[in-house]
Amino acid sequence: MANALADRVRAAETVAVARALTVVENDLEAGAALLAALHGSVGRAHRVGLTGPPGAGKSTLVSALARGWRRDGRRVGVVAVDPTSPFSGGALLGDRIRMTEHAGDAGVFVRSVASRGAGGGLSRGAHDAADVLDAAGFDPVMLETVGVGQGEVAIAAAADTVVVVVAPGGGDSVQAMKSGILEIADLIVVNQSDREGADRLVADLEAAVDLRAQPTQPRVLRTTATEGEGVDALRAAIDERAAAGAEAFRARREARALARIRDEVERRRGREFWAARGAALACLAAEVVDGTTTVAAAADRLLAKRAPDEAVD
Ligand SMILES: Nc1nc2c(ncn2[C@@H]2O[C@H](COP(=O)(O)OP(=O)(O)OP(=O)(O)O)[C@@H](O)[C@H]2O)c(=O)[nH]1
Ligand SMILES: [Mg+2]
16 A cells, blocks of 8 residues: 555655645554655655744745745645644644645645644654655745744754744744744744834844854845745745755754654653553542642652553552
């Protein structure tokens, strides 16, 4: 099954790509088999992570970038990471609306994934989906994540090119600067340049970038995504980086593989661990409520328990 589907994904059959994305998202075993069958075709796409505060205009920018790449005849993949954080809830619906521009165009494939899979893996869903799109020949593949949680930022940080999107107004962008999100940026975009405070924000960001003693300082660009202004320049900056070739992204890709392997091991270990301790966990939860033990003491007892069938004393 995996090989037949993989062939159809490589042939970029839209139905097969959609099916493959569903398989990798929902079925661990079949998903692993499918990704193994696709593996030789993965690694050609340039992966662009876009992150930044909620509402900065990431989705609007993604849509505008896709429009430009489509004009160049490129096929564009988009993975929108649906934040589980209630802080930015509603992003999914918003993305659907903003992406309708590309509905019906087989050259733009948009997929939303959960940032946190059932097993707690942070980056699995997003990167697995990006692998499928990559194997199907979409290039570039953009990953949009809201820069609020560590996990979401980590997904974007593992891309070949990291674009941090901020906007004037509100404290979010200042907060973003403080939170270290800029440290991961290859390109910093001040979107909503049509709004008041954009000049000031650009100046602040340029000053912040200058202060850092890094071998390659991120460029600061400005866009008005809703008007498409500055989007071609951003696209050119991304393409310029991509032109350096896959070897230039070797370190980034190894870091990405490392994080994914760790995720996978943790997910499996977590599953095994809890499968053997479900009953003990339920008992301990009752004890915590009864006041006979504490959360920390309950965790101590679970971790001290060696054999899966050994009773918790
Ligand atoms: N004035 C102005 N508004 C913009 C610009 N870009 C986006 N917007 C608006 O800002 C709002 C948020 O845009 P989104 O693209 O959804 O922002 P986002 O960063 O994807 O938001 P989340 O995914 O929820 O974090 C929308 O109402 C957009 O129309 C811009 O350049 N100028
Ligand atoms: Mg969005």
